Amino acid sequence: MEVQVFSAAPIDMNEIIIKKDQDSSSKSVELVTDYLENYKYDNVLSYLKDIHNADIADILQNLDPVLRLSLLNIIDKDFDPEILTYLNDSVREEIIETLDIKQLANNAKSLDTDDVVDLAEDLEEKDQTIFLENLDKEERTLVEEGLMYPEDSAGRLMQRQFVAVNQSWNVGQAIDYLRNNKVKLPEDFYDIYLINNNQEAKGVVPLGKLMGSKREIELNSITNKELRLIDVNTDQEDVALLFNKYGLVSAPVINNKKKIIGSITVDDVVEVIEEEREEDILKLGGVDHTDLYESVISTTKSRISWLIVNLMTAVVASIVIGLFEAAIEKVVALAILMPIVASMGANAGTQTLTVAVRAIAVKELTTSNAIKIITKETLIGGINGIIFAIIISLISIYWFDNMLLGLIIGLAMILNLLIAGFSGIVIPLVLDKLKIDPALASAVILTTITDVFGFLSFLGLATLFLI
Amino acid sequence: MEVQVFSAAPIDMNEIIIKKDQDSSSKSVELVTDYLENYKYDNVLSYLKDIHNADIADILQNLDPVLRLSLLNIIDKDFDPEILTYLNDSVREEIIETLDIKQLANNAKSLDTDDVVDLAEDLEEKDQTIFLENLDKEERTLVEEGLMYPEDSAGRLMQRQFVAVNQSWNVGQAIDYLRNNKVKLPEDFYDIYLINNNQEAKGVVPLGKLMGSKREIELNSITNKELRLIDVNTDQEDVALLFNKYGLVSAPVINNKKKIIGSITVDDVVEVIEEEREEDILKLGGVDHTDLYESVISTTKSRISWLIVNLMTAVVASIVIGLFEAAIEKVVALAILMPIVASMGANAGTQTLTVAVRAIAVKELTTSNAIKIITKETLIGGINGIIFAIIISLISIYWFDNMLLGLIIGLAMILNLLIAGFSGIVIPLVLDKLKIDPALASAVILTTITDVFGFLSFLGLATLFLI
Numbered sequence: 001m002e003v004q005v006f007s008a009a010p011i012d013m014n015e016i017i018i019k020k021d022q023d024s025s026s027k028s029v030e031l032v033t034d035y036l037e038n039y040k041y042d043n044v045l046s047y048l049k050d051i052h053n054a055d056i057a058d059i060l061q062n063l064d065p066v067l068r069l070s071l072l073n074i075i076d077k078d079f080d081p082e083i084l085t086y087l088n089d090s091v092r093e094e095i096i097e098t099l100d101i102k103q104l105a106n107n108a109k110s111l112d113t114d115d116v117v118d119l120a121e122d123l124e125e126k127d128q129t130i131f132l133e134n135l136d137k138e139e140r141t142l143v144e145e146g147l148m149y150p151e152d153s154a155g156r157l158m159q160r161q162f163v164a165v166n167q168s169w170n171v172g173q174a175i176d177y178l179r180n181n182k183v184k185l186p187e188d189f190y191d192i193y194l195i196n197n198n199q200e201a202k203g204v205v206p207l208g209k210l211m212g213s214k215r216e217i218e219l220n221s222i223t224n225k226e227l228r229l230i231d232v233n234t235d236q237e238d239v240a241l242l243f244n245k246y247g248l249v250s251a252p253v254i255n256n257k258k259k260i261i262g263s264i265t266v267d268d269v270v271e272v273i274e275e276e277r278e279e280d281i282l283k284l285g286g287v288d289h290t291d292l293y294e295s296v297i298s299t300t301k302s303r304i305s306w307l308i309v310n311l312m313t314a315v316v317a318s319i320v321i322g323l324f325e326a327a328i329e330k331v332v333a334l335a336i337l338m339p340i341v342a343s344m345g346a347n348a349g350t351q352t353l354t355v356a357v358r359a360i361a362v363k364e365l366t367t368s369n370a371i372k373i374i375t376k377e378t379l380i381g382g383i384n385g386i387i388f389a390i391i392i393s394l395i396s397i398y399w400f401d402n403m404l405l406g407l408i409i410g411l412a413m414i415l416n417l418l419i420a421g422f423s424g425i426v427i428p429l430v431l432d433k434l435k436i437d438p439a440l441a442s443a444v445i446l447t448t449i450t451d452v453f454g455f456l457s458f459l460g461l462a463t464l465f466l467i
Numbered sequence: 468m469e470v471q472v473f474s475a476a477p478i479d480m481n482e483i484i485i486k487k488d489q490d491s492s493s494k495s496v497e498l499v500t501d502y503l504e505n506y507k508y509d510n511v512l513s514y515l516k517d518i519h520n521a522d523i524a525d526i527l528q529n530l531d532p533v534l535r536l537s538l539l540n541i542i543d544k545d546f547d548p549e550i551l552t553y554l555n556d557s558v559r560e561e562i563i564e565t566l567d568i569k570q571l572a573n574n575a576k577s578l579d580t581d582d583v584v585d586l587a588e589d590l591e592e593k594d595q596t597i598f599l600e601n602l603d604k605e606e607r608t609l610v611e612e613g614l615m616y617p618e619d620s621a622g623r624l625m626q627r628q629f630v631a632v633n634q635s636w637n638v639g640q641a642i643d644y645l646r647n648n649k650v651k652l653p654e655d656f657y658d659i660y661l662i663n664n665n666q667e668a669k670g671v672v673p674l675g676k677l678m679g680s681k682r683e684i685e686l687n688s689i690t691n692k693e694l695r696l697i698d699v700n701t702d703q704e705d706v707a708l709l710f711n712k713y714g715l716v717s718a719p720v721i722n723n724k725k726k727i728i729g730s731i732t733v734d735d736v737v738e739v740i741e742e743e744r745e746e747d748i749l750k751l752g753g754v755d756h757t758d759l760y761e762s763v764i765s766t767t768k769s770r771i772s773w774l775i776v777n778l779m780t781a782v783v784a785s786i787v788i789g790l791f792e793a794a795i796e797k798v799v800a801l802a803i804l805m806p807i808v809a810s811m812g813a814n815a816g817t818q819t820l821t822v823a824v825r826a827i828a829v830k831e832l833t834t835s836n837a838i839k840i841i842t843k844e845t846l847i848g849g850i851n852g853i854i855f856a857i858i859i860s861l862i863s864i865y866w867f868d869n870m871l872l873g874l875i876i877g878l879a880m881i882l883n884l885l886i887a888g889f890s891g892i893v894i895p896l897v898l899d900k901l902k903i904d905p906a907l908a909s910a911v912i913l914t915t916i917t918d919v920f921g922f923l924s925f926l927g928l929a930t931l932f933l934i
Contacts, residue, residue: 376763
């Protein structure tokens with residue numbers, strides 16, 4: 001029998017070609033649509049049986065609403081609640097309305113606790129009560145506990161099933177224990193945790209090391225070099241940072257008595273990272289959530305508050321311009337040039353802001369190096385200010401044949417980019433200190449400052465020296 | 468002996484308190500600084516011996532440059548190359564210059580191939596040659612092969628050590644095999660792969676299932692329901708999507724003959740997700756990379772190209788305003804109000820753009836639903852346009868006591884928000900079709916359009932009807 005264990009042989013580079021077809025999801029939607037339209041319900045069911053719940057969610061999401069309903073009718077009692085965890089909010093809500101909540105609770109028995117918590121937290125209160133009432137008593141207690149932890153905390157994220165054995169055991173004892181408790185094992189686990197007689201966490205043994213060790217080896221001798229414990233109240237973003245920094249696959253969650261009460265695995269963390277990534281990007285773009293499948297009306301509603309804030313700052317900027325009405329009436333070139341200083345300030349400030357928001361999120365920018373980075377960014381603002389002052393001065397002098405106007409716009413540019421650099425870093429730092437998410441509010445405060453100050457400096461200097 | 472295996476007992480909620488101290492990194496920097504300044508070199512070494520390489524990298528990054536050099540001198544020959552993989556670019560380059568590349572190659576033997584590839588790809592050509600020459604012959608071949616795969620491909624990401632056994636084996640055979648090949652096992656692995664006699668991938672068995680099964684169980688009967696293979700040329704972002712969607716911890720990488728040539732584990736994917744997240748955020752903010760530790764001059768240089776692009780679009784907007792010089796001279800209120808329409812267009816467009824860029828990245832927005840989403844976003848733009856048209860009309864009429872001016876700015880607002888909604892979704896889609904990263908160029912194209920069209924519509928309508 002020929003078996004290759006470690007591929008160490010050089011491979012032929014010519015062999016390497018194709019990339020997997022990524023648009024397979026739209027093909028399955030077409031296929032299912034076709035089956036449904038032709039009433040081939042058995043084909044649908046046998047097709048769905050072989051694919052992952054994430055793919056079923058994809059199909060549900062992209063089906064025509066009428067066909068979606070008939071698909072749900074066909075699946076009926078066999079609906080796997082895990083599918084719901086893969087759906088976008090709007091489609092999930094729509095589907096839950098058509099489901100029998102009792103049946104759903106019944107089907108949820110196959111899920112890990114953390115997934116059930118995930119599911120329960122998104123149900124409306126009335127549905128949540130029915131759902132919880134119909135779970136097994138033991139599971140219900142665990143789920144209710146999970147729901148008591150703050151949203152986005154390690155407690156919400158952890159699964160309650162984990163494997164922990166006494167630190168005095170050896171490899172053979174651990175393996176036998178696992179084999180004898182097969183039905184109770186969590187669906188996914190990658191480490192076993194060692195505990196002392198007080199159930200305190202004492203070490204982590206990766207399964208790979210366990211597998212590679214003889215039966216008589218002490219578990220204590222094959223633990224990871226470091227033991228990293230996660231307090232149950234830790235924010236999920238900090239959990240993600242920890243997993244990322246140290247390349248963890250799972251970590252024990254402890255209460256304040258250092259007792260292990262759960263386990264977080266990396267697949268949950270990957271989801272958190274994706275979630276936080278989305279959040280940061282969306283907030284910086286002035287959108288509080290995104291759901292491609294949401295209706296026009298509710299999408300419009302969700303966008304409007306941000307636009308109202310923006311309208312107010314735009315009106316404030318206009319009021320500032322209004323202060324210099326007389327100057328603009330005399331020199332119309334001011335009106336033509338004034339957006340340039342404001343726009344450059346907004347852009348330079350946004351660059352700094354983006355770097356700052358990201359550095360705060362990954363904890364690279366902290367109180368200890370804040371002064372250094374503020375100085376650096378203000379300096380960069382100043383240098384860019386000088387460079388672009390020269391360029392815009394030359395352009396303005398050539399355009400309007402007015403030396404003084406060129407000097408004034410140059411000076412305004414330097415001042416505004418200095419302010420932009422300084423504000424770009426100080427605003428998110430201050431917001432972070434005030435426990436306001438820097439990604440959310442920084443951009444609008446920054447552009448208000450750079451707009452107002454951009455118009456103010458340019459038109460103000462012009463009024464002083466030109467008029 | 469009391470052993471708790473599955474924590475199913477309800478826990479006391481009062482027990483849950485504290486969150487881990489997150490600012491421990493600045494404390495270690497202070498400690499090491501203190502040791503170094505007082506020449507307590509033995510203390511430094513024994514302190515570093517007990518902490519993770521990621522933490523050592525943190526310390527190096529935040530130390531004063533002079534102390535950093537003396538720390539490197541103290542560590543000297545024992546420098547673990549893995550530390551380099553945790554450093555930001557600028558600090559890494561600085562440190563590599565002080566290191567003996569031969570020694571580094573020698574120390575790299577303890578690393579997994581994928582980490583060595585990671586390290587080698589960042590070295591300058593001259594250093595890379597020396598580095599590769601000083602690796603073991605076998606390792607060198609693997610690393611050189613790794614470097615031949617396209618950047619950001621699965622081939623760069625995969626590790627070459629993995630565990631694959633014949634599909635006809637049973638659990639006992641697999642466990643014995645692992646025990647007998649302990650030294651050759653990869654540092655981290657969570658699944659073993661099943662292969663047929665042609666070395667083609669045939670199944671994945673999670674270690675957890677292997678551990679929970681009796682020795683005589685066939686491996687074939689405990690595989691994951693689905694087998695997901697990654698082509699070696701797949702883009703790393705697609706790999707990340709796959710891991711995230713299906714909650715994978717590891718997956719076999721295959722060549723075009725379906726032979727397994729490597730394995731990607733979730734810790735690498737977490738890094739990719741963080742990397743791509745950073746990239747998207749930075750690009751949308753007009754920054755091409757971020758490195759808090761980079762010098763002022765090189766940071767300024769890296770920011771300037773984006774600002775030049777922005778200056779050009781700002782000048783274009785000014786030229787448009789210049790076309791309406793006569794109108795502004797007559798009605799100075801136009802100059803005061805004109806930034807509002809442009810600014811609202813930019814903001815509404817950015818909202819749509821952000822949603823679109825993100826939906827394209829996660830492949831929710833595809834050719835198959837593009838028309839639907841374009842229609843939806845344009846409609847949202849129209850609705851918001853009408854709402855804000857009414858508000859800004861009322862403000863303008865009240866402010867300038869001019870009914871016609873109010874109607875004109877309202878009409879311009881509707882037109883610009885329609886254009887903004889449409890452009891916000893069409894620009895990233897078109898860029899994506901043209902294989903240009905939508906996150907990079909969308910924002911500047913969008914604001915150019917909304918600025919130019921904002922000024923054009925408002926001042927143009929004013930010239931037609933007001934002057």
